[in-house]
Every structure is written in structure tokens, then in C-alpha cells.
Amino acid sequence: MTADCLLRAGAGLKPEHQRHILEARPDIGWFEVHAENHMGAGGPPHHFLERVRALYPVSVHGVGLSIGSAGGMASGHLARLKSVVDRYQPFIVSEHLAWSTHDGIFLNDLLPLPYTEATLSLVTRHVDEAQTLLGRRILIENPSTYLRFDEDEMPETDFLRALARRSGCGLLLDVNNVVVSAANHGFDPRSYLATFPVEHVGEIHLAGYAVLGDPEEPLLVDTHDRPVPPEVWDLYHRLITRLGPLPTLIEWDSSVPAWPILAAEVARAEALLRAADEVRVRAA
Known part of the structure; x- marks a missing residue:
């Protein structure tokens, strides 16, 4: 990772913005792509990404x-991920703390895991396998969750800390996921972040959420379809003031807005990154 990327914010690379990006070459730090959109051999997704x-x-x-699949990761999928990574040489590779396959069936969702020693051993083995094949360290993202397991043996932050220590992976801290899970499970997001193993964080995600159900007991859903809400910005500001700047992504994956709206979100994150860096420099 270059020092420049620490002070820059990025955005998801979307087809809706293809012409503008290639013609105007906006001043943005970097772009994120979903690996699965580029696992084919060719076609428009690769043509666009190669140019970007x-x-x-x-x-x-x-x-x-x-x-987190009990049946193991699909070897073909991991091989295709390696092909994408080798082809584009990204400065960060990340995945989710979740499972989505069973008996060869892909469920097209990021499903939660019980935080037990057995799960920790399983996920650690899979992270080791992925990092060995890819030949590089990956980041694992904290999830947004909507239920808890009775068999949980440790807090999520302890699970992530142990995973990073045992496997050598880094962590992707999604601040919106923290807010969503905190609201759904009734805990304080600031207390969660106070215990998060921030020494392993290599990237931050910011996004928006939807509020569903009874206004008295709402359900927050990690939808990535709207601006970053004020409470996420506030937690992010507190976090990078404490830690210093880290590469930060604005996730906006559906109901994709016009480029100026997304660019304004990225610029806001970048302004906060630079302010946090100035605080760090003054304190040094």
C-alpha cells in the first residue's frame, strides 16, 4: 500500500459512471471492484477495468x-479470485466474515456465523488457505448482523482479534455495519469500536442503511443505496482522529446516484482523512 492511498478515499467502480471516469479522469484516490464481476475471461467488465x-x-x-462455510471454500472460486488478483494487482484484497454456500449450492447472501472456538478454527484455516494461494495478506470485514446465536462463546471483536492474530490477516472495518448491528442488537457502537482490534485494520468502509419495520423497534438493513448517515460520519471522524488516516471507501452499490453525488461523499471522507493526518503530524 502506498502512502498516498492512506490519505485518499475511493468509490465503487460502477458501469453508470464509466464514460465520465474515462473521459474526465476525476481526482479520486482509487476504485473498488467486486471480484465476482470480473471472474469471466473477458467481455465489457474487463475492458472497462483494464482502462481504469x-x-x-x-x-x-x-x-x-x-x-465461513463448514463444507470448505469452493476451490474453483478461489482459483478465479486468484486470477483476478494476479491480473489487476490490487493494493487491497478483502472478503467477508460470512458463509454463502452449502452442499454445492450458492445462496447469494452473506450469512452469519456463531462466534465459537470451532468456528474460529474453521475460518482461520480458510483464511490461511486463501492467503497461501493468493500469496498475499487479505482483509476480513466485520459483518452487519440481524440475529445472534445462543452458542456464541465470545464477542465479535474478540473473534476478529483472534482471527487476525492466528492467521496474520488484516481487518476491514465497516463503520456502517457497526451501526446496523448495534441498532439491531441493542449495544453501543462506540463501546464496540473501543474494543475493536484496530491495530489490524487496513481499510474502512462507509455506506448507508435502510430502516424497516416498527418505528418503535426498527430493523436496520445494510443496503448500500443511499448517502452515509450522520451517525456513521460521526463514528468515522472519531475513529480516524484516534487512529490516523486509513484508506476509506464509500459503498453505494444500488440506486447508484449521478457521479457528482457520489464524488461529494468521497470528498467528504477525504477531507476528514486529511484533517486526521494533520492532527497526527502535529502530535508527532
């Missing part, structure tokens, strides 16, 4: 490796 990669750094974010 010649202009900007990219990160690769996986959504289908099923790193």
Missing part, C-alpha cells in the same frame, strides 16, 4: 468466497 486500472489504484472486494 491504467489510471487509478484498485482494490478487490470478494462477496462469494464463503470463508
